[in-house]
Amino acid sequence: MVSRVIPVDPFDLVIFGGTGDLAQRKILPALFRRFRGGQMPTGARIIGAARASMDTDAYRAFVMSALQEFSGDGSAQEIADFLSRIHYVILDADGDTGWSTLRGFFDQDDEFDEANPPVRVFYFSVRPRLFGGLAERLYRYGMAKGGRIVVEKPFGNDLETARTLNQMLAAYFHESQIYRIDHYLGKETVQNLMAIRFGNMLFEPLWNSQYVDHIQITVAETVDVEGREDYYDRAGAMRDMMQNHLMQLLCLIAMEPPAKFDSDAVRDEKLKVIRALDPVQPHHIVRGQYSGDADVGLPSYRDTVGNQRSTTESYVALKAHVSNWRWAGTPFYLRTGKRLVARSSVINVMFKDAPHSIFGADAGRHANLLTIRLQPNEGITLQVTIKEPGQGGMRLVDVPLDMSFAEALGKEGSHPADAYERLIMDVIRGNQTLFMRGDEVEAAWAWTDPVIAGWTARGDVPKPYDSASIGPGDADLLMRRDGREWRGIRP
Numbered sequence: 001m002v003s004r005v006i007p008v009d010p011f012d013l014v015i016f017g018g019t020g021d022l023a024q025r026k027i028l029p030a031l032f033r034r035f036r037g038g039q040m041p042t043g044a045r046i047i048g049a050a051r052a053s054m055d056t057d058a059y060r061a062f063v064m065s066a067l068q069e070f071s072g073d074g075s076a077q078e079i080a081d082f083l084s085r086i087h088y089v090i091l092d093a094d095g096d097t098g099w100s101t102l103r104g105f106f107d108q109d110d111e112f113d114e115a116n117p118p119v120r121v122f123y124f125s126v127r128p129r130l131f132g133g134l135a136e137r138l139y140r141y142g143m144a145k146g147g148r149i150v151v152e153k154p155f156g157n158d159l160e161t162a163r164t165l166n167q168m169l170a171a172y173f174h175e176s177q178i179y180r181i182d183h184y185l186g187k188e189t190v191q192n193l194m195a196i197r198f199g200n201m202l203f204e205p206l207w208n209s210q211y212v213d214h215i216q217i218t219v220a221e222t223v224d225v226e227g228r229e230d231y232y233d234r235a236g237a238m239r240d241m242m243q244n245h246l247m248q249l250l251c252l253i254a255m256e257p258p259a260k261f262d263s264d265a266v267r268d269e270k271l272k273v274i275r276a277l278d279p280v281q282p283h284h285i286v287r288g289q290y291s292g293d294a295d296v297g298l299p300s301y302r303d304t305v306g307n308q309r310s311t312t313e314s315y316v317a318l319k320a321h322v323s324n325w326r327w328a329g330t331p332f333y334l335r336t337g338k339r340l341v342a343r344s345s346v347i348n349v350m351f352k353d354a355p356h357s358i359f360g361a362d363a364g365r366h367a368n369l370l371t372i373r374l375q376p377n378e379g380i381t382l383q384v385t386i387k388e389p390g391q392g393g394m395r396l397v398d399v400p401l402d403m404s405f406a407e408a409l410g411k412e413g414s415h416p417a418d419a420y421e422r423l424i425m426d427v428i429r430g431n432q433t434l435f436m437r438g439d440e441v442e443a444a445w446a447w448t449d450p451v452i453a454g455w456t457a458r459g460d461v462p463k464p465y466d467s468a469s470i471g472p473g474d475a476d477l478l479m480r481r482d483g484r485e486w487r488g489i490r491p
């Protein structure tokens, strides 16, 4: 199956922080792959902007080594063609150096065609404290008009800081110009959640508390904090993953069908879910911190971050309730952690038992389970109950109807485009559906803040858990108290 390449208009994309880690690992390789995919029309330019003193040739050499390290494909000719689109400006995000040069790349205002505005994207791949200054200078130097700005997480570290950031951006840009990235929304299978729910007749009639017993959302990682000790020790799993990525998954699973697949219709529905979340009860949440393993030379969390008194969680599991007609009485169990036994992001929708078993008590209890595997091995499995093969009697057994997207879709299914490729192309197309709106981010913080404030007030210390385990034992208790169990964490 060959995917269609939807053409985009010529564009200029400025990467503030053009020499940074994100630019090297994600943004530039993603742009290169889209270039190779035929989605960078003639005239499209990428302008790296950073403080480092270098010229365009030196920056092109820098981009080439980033591509060699983080992209790995492409012929020498393709790389050379791509590099010819790249430019560089020495620019101070905090001061006025370089801004007039950057402005010189674009037409002057009197040439700005209102009816057919040029596509100008400004990617803020810098620390959030620089966002306000960048937005103000873009405006002051006459580049805000018709421009689109892309901002990365962390978008604030609580409601107050998120509000301040929103206000700083709103002073110079309209909400329709602001693209807040949550890279989970760019993942192929995350978008598939919407296709599965709203493109099929099969699931939606059952998608409510009458038929669904509970839902589990797991985002398990094997990695540790990967060189971001300083940030992570201030953030922890609740801010780093739960407030954004798992929250977005919860929204897509729980939201009402939007009237159409357009950005505000989808985001309105997601916002309603966040606002319908009950505050999390302290006994419905478990925090964990991974221990080291001296035998194999694995440092503990505290060793990793170099803070032996750290009480930051590298794992969090909680029970959430969406208080509305659809979900009253169906809990959502969410968990995420680092250094766990396997990398696995999975959503399990556990249906209720059939209301009456005609097969008698010996047949046991059986319930359908829909498993949506986000990564790795993207696919869905529906567990159904059938008769166990055999000569006599009626014994029931649960078997999976398994669909691996890689098998079903061939090459396209096994190599879905990277989230950044999709998200950057959506910015260029001007489609905000997969980006978080300001009110959504604020609502997510409003739900997260009291949880964190509660830990601080109680002096909560996370429970230790073994590296390469499924997390702290208390997370199992959270389920068992409700007569339920987590599904296994498997790659």
Ligand code: BG6
Pocket (backbone or CB within 6 Å): 221, 223, 240, 241
């Ligand atoms: C990031 C977090 O947003 O997502 C990281 O800051 C985490 O801590 C990462 O490792 C996980 O993303 P993915 O795409 O590897 O699941």
